[in-house]
């Protein structure tokens with residue numbers, strides 16, 4: 654039995670840095686949101702070992718890839734003897750603040766838990782996934798969620814309306830560790846109002862959602878790469894309702910009332926060497942976010 658899965662990217666609607674912890678991570682609070690943009694993965698059973706092939710973007714196919722690491726983690730955790738042949742088709746920009754690697758790892762845990770019959774619950778998979786990365790529990794849950802701790806403690810929020818999203822990814826990446834290391838409280842004076850954001854989501858109020866977009870990693874990322882603020886200004890000029898850098902950047906997203914408007918904003922955007930992707934906010938209701946077939 655082979656299994657196909659879509660691994661969805663995320664954006665951060667709010668991101669507050671509360672302080673540095675003794676373990677080197679930062680305590681955060683953030684409203685996270687799945688978007689339709691996804692990578693494709695295909696899994697087939699094989700005897701013995703895990704093999705991975707990757708299409709697109711020159712990512713490592715070996716043991717450094719988060720897909721391989723997630724498969725190996727689940728296998729070791731449950732003492733599985735079966736192997737898996739995995740193929741990853743990459744569409745989510747890499748090192749972009751969109752949690753592409755975490756989404757792939759989450760999809761791998763869900764698909765192989767099914768294929769190998771390991772029988773772990775979603776909560777078990779979230780506990781396992783957090784060992785590999787702070788964003789993985791959210792990627793397993795999907796939808797709209799409030800994340801705390803180092804990002805691994807997630808609770809579901811009411812569904813965000815299906816707004817259009819224009820992603821603008823500059824030609825450079827940013828390392829998550831480097832952005833957190835460069836964070837300075839005195840530079841990030843603007844703090845998000847998570848409650849205000851959640852109220853706006855509950856009311857399906859696109860304008861209020863846009864007026865509550867704040868990311869405390871954005872000012873430091875702009876210090877590292879000033880082009881990010883130019884992209885924000887250009888996206889607003891093109892007609893986005895609200896704009897923000899996602900996660901640790903450098904991707905900037907613009908929100909629009911619907912998908913058609915997102916296409917119109919992308920067409921008006923004055924592009925230089927950036928990648929522009931049109932997508933939308935994803936809320937699947939009761940259906941799983943990582944769909945396997």
Ligand SMILES: C[C@](O)(CO)[C@H](O)COP(=O)(O)OP(=O)(O)OC[C@H]1O[C@@H](n2ccc(N)nc2=O)[C@H](O)[C@@H]1O
Nearest residue numbers: 677678679681786787788789803804829830833900901
């Ligand atoms: C920026 C966000 O994407 C927002 O959703 C996340 O906070 C980052 O999550 P992630 O990419 O899964 O990050 P991890 O793989 O857990 O950590 C990478 C590195 O980022 C830094 N890091 C990450 C998360 C956090 N709360 N504080 C940190 O300081 C640490 O130096 C860590 O070594």
Ligand SMILES: Nc1ncnc2c1ncn2[C@@H]1O[C@H](COP(=O)(O)OP(=O)(O)OP(=O)(O)O)[C@@H](O)[C@H]1O
Nearest residue numbers: 718719747748749750751752753754757788829900
């Ligand atoms: N399957 C994968 N997809 C993307 N990156 C991967 C993968 N496996 C390993 N990596 C490595 O992980 C690093 C971060 O990639 P990723 O695209 O997840 O960053 P990101 O979008 O900034 O993540 P986040 O928003 O969670 O901080 C890259 O340097 C990349 O080489």
